[in-house]
Amino acid sequence: xxxxxxxxxxxxxxxxxxxxxxxxxxxxxxxxxxxxxxxxxxxxxxxxxxxxxxxxxxxxxxxxxxxxxxxxxxxxxxxxxxxxxxxxxxxxxxxxxxxxxxxxxxxxxxxxxxxxxxxxxxxxxxxxxxxxxxxxxxxxxxxxxxxxxxxxxxxxxxxxxxxxxxxxxxxxxxxxxxxxxxxxxxxxxxxxxxxxxxxxxxxxxxxxxxxxxxxxxxxxxxxxxxxxxxxxxxxxxxxxxxxxxxxxxxxxxxxxxxxxxxxxxxxxxxxxxxxxxxxxxxxxxxxxxxxxxxxxxxxxxxxxxxxxxxxxxxxxxxxxxxxxxxxxxxxxxxxxxxxxxxxxxxxxxxxxxxxxxxxxxxxxxxxxxxxxxxxxxx
Numbered sequence: 001x002x003x004x005x006x007x008x009x010x011x012x013x014x015x016x017x018x019x020x021x022x023x024x025x026x027x028x029x030x031x032x033x034x035x036x037x038x039x040x041x042x043x044x045x046x047x048x049x050x051x052x053x054x055x056x057x058x059x060x061x062x063x064x065x066x067x068x069x070x071x072x073x074x075x076x077x078x079x080x081x082x083x084x085x086x087x088x089x090x091x092x093x094x095x096x097x098x099x100x101x102x103x104x105x106x107x108x109x110x111x112x113x114x115x116x117x118x119x120x121x122x123x124x125x126x127x128x129x130x131x132x133x134x135x136x137x138x139x140x141x142x143x144x145x146x147x148x149x150x151x152x153x154x155x156x157x158x159x160x161x162x163x164x165x166x167x168x169x170x171x172x173x174x175x176x177x178x179x180x181x182x183x184x185x186x187x188x189x190x191x192x193x194x195x196x197x198x199x200x201x202x203x204x205x206x207x208x209x210x211x212x213x214x215x216x217x218x219x220x221x222x223x224x225x226x227x228x229x230x231x232x233x234x235x236x237x238x239x240x241x242x243x244x245x246x247x248x249x250x251x252x253x254x255x256x257x258x259x260x261x262x263x264x265x266x267x268x269x270x271x272x273x274x275x276x277x278x279x280x281x282x283x284x285x286x287x288x289x290x291x292x293x294x295x296x297x298x299x300x301x302x303x304x305x306x307x308x309x310x311x312x313x314x315x316x317x318x319x320x321x322x323x324x325x326x327x328x329x330x331x332x333x334x335x336x337x338x339x340x341x342x343x344x345x346x347x348x349x350x351x352x353x354x355x356x357x358x359x360x361x362x363x364x365x366x367x368x369x370x371x372x373x374x375x376x377x378x
Contacts, residue, residue, distance in 0.1 A: 038232055039232050039233070039235075040186075040187050040189065040232055040233050042186065042187070042188075042189050042233070042377040043187075043189040043232065043233045043234075043235060045376070045377050045378055046128065046189045046235065046376050046377055047235055047260060047299070049375070049376050049377075050261065050299035050301075050330040050331075051297075051299050051330075053299075053330050053331075053368070053373075054327075054328035054329060054330060056368065057325075057364075057365065057366040057367055057368050057372075058324055058325075058329045058330060058331055058332055058366065058367065058368060059089075059090035059091050059128065059330065059331035059332070059368045059369075059373060060081075060089050060090055060091065060331070060332060060333075060361075060362075060367050060368065060369055061089050061090065061091025061092060061093060061128075061130065061331050061332065061333030061334070062079075062080075062081050062089040062091075062092065062093075062333065062334055062336075062337075062346075062347050063092075063093045063094070063095075063304075063333065063334070063335050063336040063346075064092075064093070064094060064095075064108065064110070064336040064337075065079050065080070065081055065088065065089050065092045065337075065347075066078065066079050066088070066092065066118045066121070066122075067094075067110050067114065067115070067118060068110070068336075068337070068338075068339040069083075069337045069339060069345075069349060070337050070338075070339065070345050070349045070352075071339065071349075072339060073339040073340075074114070080337050080345075080347055080348065080349040080350075081347050081348075081369075083349060083350050084347075084348050084349065084350060084352075084355050084358055084359065084362075085358065085359055085362040085369065087362070087369040087370055087371050088122070088125065088127060088369065088370040089127070089369060089370060090127050090128060090331065090368050090369050090370050090372065090373045091127065091128045091129070091130060091331045091333055092118070092119075092122045092127060092128075092129055092130070093129070093130035093131065093132060093191075093193075093333055094106075094115050094118070094119065094129070094130075094131055094132075095107065095108065095131070095132050095133065095134055096131060096132070096133040096134075096135070096173055096176065097133060097134035097135060097136070097143075097144065098136070099112060099133075099172055099173050099176050100135050100136060100169035100170075100172050100173060101136065101169075101172075102172055107134055107143070108336070108338075109340070112176060116176070116179060116180060119180055119188060119190075120180070120181075120182060120188065122370075123182065123188045123189075124182065125370055126370060126373055126374040126375075126376060126377075127370045127373065127376075128189075128191065128331070128373070128376055129188065129189075129190050129191065130190070130191035130192075130193055130237070130303070130333065131177075131190050131191070131192055131193065132193045132194070132196055133173065133193075133194050134203075135169065135173075135194075137149075137152050137204045138152060138155065138156050138162045138165055138166045138169065139151060139152040139155045139156075139162060139204070140152070144203050144204065145202055145203065145204075146204060147201065147202065147203070147204055147206070147209050150209055152204040152205070152209065152210070153204070153205055153209065153210035153214045153215065153218050154210065154214055156218070157214060157217040157218055157221060158217070158221070167225070170222065170225050170226070171229075174225070174226055174229040174231060177190065177192075177226070177229075177231055177234070178229065178230065178231065180233075187232070187233035188233060189233050189234075189235065189377065190233060190234050190235070191235050191237050191261065192226070192234040192235065192236055192237065193236075193237040193239055193263065193303060194219070194222055194236075195215065195218060195219055195222070196237075196239040196240075196241075196263075196265060196303070196304075197239065197240065197241040197265050197304075198215060198240060198241075198252050199240040199241045199243035199244070199248055199249070199251075199252070200241040200243060205218060207243075207251075207252070212251050212252050215252045215254075216252065216253075216254045216255075219252075219254040219258060220254055220255075220258055223236055223254075223258045235260040235261060236258060236259050236260050236261070237259075237260065237261040237262075237263045237301070237303055238253060238254075238259045238261070238262055238263060239263035239264060239265050239303040239304070240252070240263075240264060240265070241264075241265045241266075242264055242265065242266035242267075242281050242282065242285055245284055245285050245287075245288035245289075246288060249264075249285070249288060249289075249292075250292075256296050256298075259298065260298065260299075261298055261299050261300070261301055261330075262289050262292055262293055262296070262298050262299070262300045262301070263300070263301045263302070263303030264282075264285050264286075264289065264301075264302060264303065265302075265303055265304035265305070266278070266281065266282045266285065266302060266304070266305050267304070267305060267306060267307070267308075267335075268305070268306065268307040268315075268319070271307070271311050271312065272311075272312060275312070275319055278319070279319065279323055282302070282305075282323055283323055283326070286300070286302075286323070286324075286326075286327040286329065287327070289327075290327050290328055293328070299328075299330045300327070300328065300329055300330065301329060301330045301331045301332070301333075302324065302329060302331070302332040302333065303333060304333055304334075304335055305320070305332060305333070305334055305335075306334035306335045306346030306347075307319075307346070308343065308344065308345070308346060309343040309344075309345060310345075310346070310347075310348060310352065310353060310354040311353060312354065313353050313354055313356075313357055314354070314357045315354055315357065316354060316357045316358050316360070316361035317357050317360050317361050317364070318357075320332070320361075321361060321364060321366065321367070324366075325366045334346040334347050337349065
């Protein structure tokens, strides 16, 4: 009986996310509506603190941290990171993929109601939240990695044949984002990271699948739409893949008024053989981002990184930490610990080869976990 009642409540909560849509969203309406950029007080404080956090160190983050881990899924108050060091990550990220289709679960099989609750939990414990969106291809209805047919971005910007369809998808995402509030109605500040890794060609919004002009139109359209939905708790993160600094990094940049944080997605490939290349490339990008951040008065972050399965026992203190501590990085986030894919994990779990070194990483005065960041919104 309890299971049936819980299922009914979940269905009702999902329905609430998606039934508050406006009747019809048009390009004309989107363009004509005045954008409100005034951030909530909590979001303003977060942005200010992201600029000053590097004076103390950098926050550590983990994608989908409390939702599942190696060998488990859906357990309450559980986290692979917490199981190793006794504390949650300061930053947790989650993904909206499939929210556009009004599905109950996201692309990684997690219920959106559960995601919402974990976002509230992380805010209540003082941590920060980031959200990405591996949104389906609106031209082919394939997934985010479906790049066989060019022209998806051109089809959804104003004047495109799928513009109206896509605006409804944005509306579905906005409906969910507008439910991210505490019990007293406080909007939870979110680092919103759409259209990431666009310098690569593996997503339908990536380089080679759209022009720089089309990408910028997509970004600005997304930004303005979300702001017009009352989402003044979103900070927009620009996060190219690690394809090159300088012109490559900035080629698709939509403009300072549409970006709040400069990020980069940078993975360590080829295990020990790739250490030198990872160190050199990430350091070069962080040096460039440091200068751009100063010039544009924006915080910088490593928005995704990691070494899959972490086969290097001292990777945390001998590879990652020496790179990051040289630059004013606000946070570093490693990708998820999959429960349904063997050896697809980026944070240690008890007994994992790098777990002991991760404890040393945690104990470094430069790394900040959840117990270290109780004033992000003040």
